[in-house]
Amino acid sequence: MRVVWAMVWAQLLDLLRDRKALLLILAMPLVLTAILGFALNGLFAGKPLPVVRVVVHDADGGAYAQQLTAFLKGQSLFRVSEAASAESARQALASGQADVALEIPHGASGVIDHGGSAQVNVEAPVQQAFRQGLVQQYVDGFGSRWSAVSTAIRDGLPPASAAAGEPLQIREAASGTRPLNAKTYYAYAMMAMFLLLHAVQRAGVLVRIRQSDQFKRIAAGPVSTSAVAVGDLISTLFVLAAQCLVLFAAYRWILGADTGPPLQMGVLTGSYLFALAGLSLVIGRWVRSEAVVDGLAGIGVNVMAVLGGSMYPVYGFPDWVQRLAQFLPNGRILKAWLDSAMGVSWHEVWVAAVYLLAVALVCLLAAAVRRPAVA
Amino acid sequence: MLEVRDLRKTYGSHVAVDGVSFTVSPGDAFGLLGPNGAGKSTTIAMVSGLIQPDSGEVLLQGHSLRAHPRFVKQRLGLVPQHIALHERLTAEENLRYWGQVYGVHGARLRDNVEWCLRVAGLTDHRKQRVERFSGGMKRRLNIAVGLIHRPEVLIMDEPTVGIDAQSRNHILDTVRELNRDGMTVIYTSHYMQEVEYLCNRLAILDHGRMIAYGALDDVRLLAGGLSTVRMDLDGDPAPALDALQQALPAERVEAGEGRISFHVRDPGPAVGKAVLALSQYGIAPLRIDIERPNLEAAFLQLTGRRLRDGGDA
Numbered sequence: 001m002r003v004v005w006a007m008v009w010a011q012l013l014d015l016l017r018d019r020k021a022l023l024l025i026l027a028m029p030l031v032l033t034a035i036l037g038f039a040l041n042g043l044f045a046g047k048p049l050p051v052v053r054v055v056v057h058d059a060d061g062g063a064y065a066q067q068l069t070a071f072l073k074g075q076s077l078f079r080v081s082e083a084a085s086a087e088s089a090r091q092a093l094a095s096g097q098a099d100v101a102l103e104i105p106h107g108a109s110g111v112i113d114h115g116g117s118a119q120v121n122v123e124a125p126v127q128q129a130f131r132q133g134l135v136q137q138y139v140d141g142f143g144s145r146w147s148a149v150s151t152a153i154r155d156g157l158p159p160a161s162a163a164a165g166e167p168l169q170i171r172e173a174a175s176g177t178r179p180l181n182a183k184t185y186y187a188y189a190m191m192a193m194f195l196l197l198h199a200v201q202r203a204g205v206l207v208r209i210r211q212s213d214q215f216k217r218i219a220a221g222p223v224s225t226s227a228v229a230v231g232d233l234i235s236t237l238f239v240l241a242a243q244c245l246v247l248f249a250a251y252r253w254i255l256g257a258d259t260g261p262p263l264q265m266g267v268l269t270g271s272y273l274f275a276l277a278g279l280s281l282v283i284g285r286w287v288r289s290e291a292v293v294d295g296l297a298g299i300g301v302n303v304m305a306v307l308g309g310s311m312y313p314v315y316g317f318p319d320w321v322q323r324l325a326q327f328l329p330n331g332r333i334l335k336a337w338l339d340s341a342m343g344v345s346w347h348e349v350w351v352a353a354v355y356l357l358a359v360a361l362v363c364l365l366a367a368a369v370r371r372p373a374v375a
Numbered sequence: 376m377l378e379v380r381d382l383r384k385t386y387g388s389h390v391a392v393d394g395v396s397f398t399v400s401p402g403d404a405f406g407l408l409g410p411n412g413a414g415k416s417t418t419i420a421m422v423s424g425l426i427q428p429d430s431g432e433v434l435l436q437g438h439s440l441r442a443h444p445r446f447v448k449q450r451l452g453l454v455p456q457h458i459a460l461h462e463r464l465t466a467e468e469n470l471r472y473w474g475q476v477y478g479v480h481g482a483r484l485r486d487n488v489e490w491c492l493r494v495a496g497l498t499d500h501r502k503q504r505v506e507r508f509s510g511g512m513k514r515r516l517n518i519a520v521g522l523i524h525r526p527e528v529l530i531m532d533e534p535t536v537g538i539d540a541q542s543r544n545h546i547l548d549t550v551r552e553l554n555r556d557g558m559t560v561i562y563t564s565h566y567m568q569e570v571e572y573l574c575n576r577l578a579i580l581d582h583g584r585m586i587a588y589g590a591l592d593d594v595r596l597l598a599g600g601l602s603t604v605r606m607d608l609d610g611d612p613a614p615a616l617d618a619l620q621q622a623l624p625a626e627r628v629e630a631g632e633g634r635i636s637f638h639v640r641d642p643g644p645a646v647g648k649a650v651l652a653l654s655q656y657g658i659a660p661l662r663i664d665i666e667r668p669n670l671e672a673a674f675l676q677l678t679g680r681r682l683r684d685g686g687d688a
Contacts, residue, residue: 006475010461010468017463017504213455217520220423220453221477222445 003223007231012238025243029194030250033187052131054080055098057089062109064118064146071142072102077134093123099131100124102139113150118143130316137315184258185313187251188337192272192330193310194247195240197301199276202236204293206284225371229281233364236277244269260340264349268340271356272333278363279329285370309334329359376401376559377528382421382431384414391417392428393583399528399561399576404554406574406591407563408670414583415563416456419532422561423453435528449478452526456533458513459520460505466492466516467501470523477524487523494549495519511542518546528559535569547572567670579674586677597673601638604646607662608633608653615656622648642667 083089108118124132308331325331336352
């Protein structure tokens with residue numbers, strides 16, 4: 001272990017004295033996040049993100065339709081108005097008075113009460129796709145729960161709220177209990193992206209060292225290849241953790257981003273750092289050319305950042321992209337961080353953490369089968 | 376002490392090293408000489424355990440590198456061709472770091488660091504970062520790092536490439552001093568003067584094969600072992616040719632206008648005899664040049680080309 005710590009110490013000291021690298025690792029993410037966070041907060045006039053103006057045309061008038069409208073009105077994310085006709089709803093949309101139009105068709109309540117799937121139309125201009133997606137999620141979530149309640153009542157198992165005749169209360173546990181603002185979103189989005197970028201850049205450093213005479217000197221010494229790998233892994237973890245701590249502190253206390261419970265955030269972040277360190281190691285072992293790693297850092301990380309929601313909120317993407325984002329470590333951690341900041345259950349956290357640790361394990365195994373060779 | 380047996384390494388169809396064998400005894404300064412691409416660095420890489428040979432074996436004190444890598448590697452010190460240091464660490468930090476990598480700790484590490492700084496002449500620059508060092512200082516520290524665990528065999532792969540004459544001389548003197556103090560040295564170079572200056576035994580490699588091997592003087596003799604003597608005279612040597620040939624019966628004396636030359640194994644007595652023979656005809660030498668046999672000549676003799684022309688990689 002002494003050898004491992006010596007390697008970690010040397011690499012960290014080397015990095016700490018590299019002002020240019022420090023600037024790239026710490027200053028750039030802070031500046032970029034500040035710009036994005038403040039710019040987007042300005043865009044939303046400091047209100048919680050997203051504030052969506054929804055115009056509802058209820059052509060049904062049944063219990064489901066009324067409850068859905070009431071549910072949306074009860075959400076701080078939406079400002080709901082009602083239109084007398086589908087035509088006037090579309091006009092409100094066209095004139096910019098509303099961002100999203102909701103058309104509840106005639107007979108929707110009957111269909112859903114009998115266990116069917118009610119077709120509620122959510123319309124929006126192309127540029128409002130994000131808001132459209134958000135409203136659609138709420139409508140779908142409400143619909144599935146209404147359907148479950150209806151089935152329960154039909155089967156003689158009335159929920160307490162329905163039996164008491166009180167308005168139905170629905171809590172979206174997975175989406176958390178606190179609203180999200182733009183600064184919080186972009187703080188985590190940028191952190192996910194920059195940590196990923198730095199992990200890939202560290203892989204470039206590993207490739208460069210492997211091709212240098214420094215590696216020859218290590219390989220000529222009485223050091224096992226596994227000790228070298230552990231040294232690389234730990235030093236990468238240290239660097240990523242340091243970057244993460246600085247960014248997190250800045251986001252929390254300078255930008256005012258929300259956070260989840262410390263333990264939840266710690267578990268998630270630790271898992272993500274392990275996944276990234278593993279990714280860094282596997283790239284460092286398998287890629288021979290530093291130019292290829294540069295390409296991965298330039299193109300690969302950007303693609304992953306876009307798909308993972310770091311550039312544009314993931315809720316605005318089509319379903320398949322959102323599903324794909326959950327396979328990417330950065331996409332998975334972003335959603336998990338945001339969920340934690342909004343107040344989710346531990347179950348959601350564990351699922352994300354286990355997935356990220358599994359990614360780390362796969363990467364480490366892939367790195368282990370490749371012994372570094374002298375160039 | 377170190378025995379290299381029939382090493383062979385190929386890269387695809389290219390044979391980098393082909394059946395190289397040699398033995399290095401304790402206290403030797405062993406030179407591996409050859410042009411660029413001759414296979415010196417590949418041989419060194421196999422000897423120091425950086426790459427596995429396709430066949431052949433490296434033994435140190437009877438222990439196989441393949442079977443007992445840790446035992447062998449702890450006793451070898453490698454000075455790579457290029458600078459292998461952490462640029463942003465100080466000289467002392469670098470030595471401490473590499474010492475720990477090579478398993479040296481505590482008081483022994485402190486002592487070794489001091490010794491290495493002294494050997495490299497960098498004691499006054501111990502707190503200076505390597506990035507601020509001159510090229511020569513970096514080279515010296517590069518060598519010092521190879522010594523940090525006090526290896527029994529120091530392997531140096533062309534350590535003077537690309538440095539100024541002053542630093543080169545310092546390095547050569549340092550290596551010679553280390554060798555005189557008992558350290559066994561394996562030194563690769565394509566500068567025959569360095570090998571002649573430092574080494575008592577050597578092998579010459581060309582196109583991956585060993586074309587000469589033995590003590591320095593023995594290898595020199597492969598060039599024919601004859602020194603060339605040239606004498607500029609104050610008169611025409613033609614009348615004295617017979618007397619010269621009688622004085623130097625084993626050599627062929629060539630005469631020109633106001634000069635003679637001959638090839639001789641032992642130039643000292645031969646020059647005396649030639650001067651005496653000439654004086655009988657009233658001819659005196661104005662200038663005498665003696666060109667002793669050297670490795671350059673040996674290489675030329677063995678390969679048909681000059682050492683520095685042989686670079687093919």
